[in-house]
Amino acid sequence: MEVRTFWVLAVALAMGSYSAARDYVGLSANQCAVPAKDRVDCGYPEVTPEQCNNRGCCFDSSIPEVPWCFKPLQETECTF
Template sequence: MEYKVFCTLIITLMLGYNVLTQGVFETCNMTPQERKNCGWSGITEKECQERNCCFDSNIRGYPWCFSPRQEIEDNEC
């Protein structure tokens, strides 16, 4: 009995999460001023990507490993 309740709860949570995040996507395209640090000094590109973060080492003085920005997809005609 407990197994069925647990499975039902997991499925419900997964479906709820899917509905809440529908139309939301993440992008690494942002200005350097918008970057929020997602790593530490000396983090490698691979380590950054393993944390599901963006990596761009081209701009000094701003985080190279940073959190992606979430945007809401506009489906209006």
């Protein structure tokens, strides 16, 4: 296996592991890039990532003591 191919594969696997805690089904990563202090709760205790996404919300359980299911940022499109 070529060294470059190996590193690309390693990075892809690492990113897949990292993103497992974050589920943004149907939402862009930009919409879910909400600072922890600005998160508006969108779920309820024990909400699953799937239930959260079904509500149109972002799920990120990587930061303790903040809402894990939260409202996404609204993407705005500039038109002139």
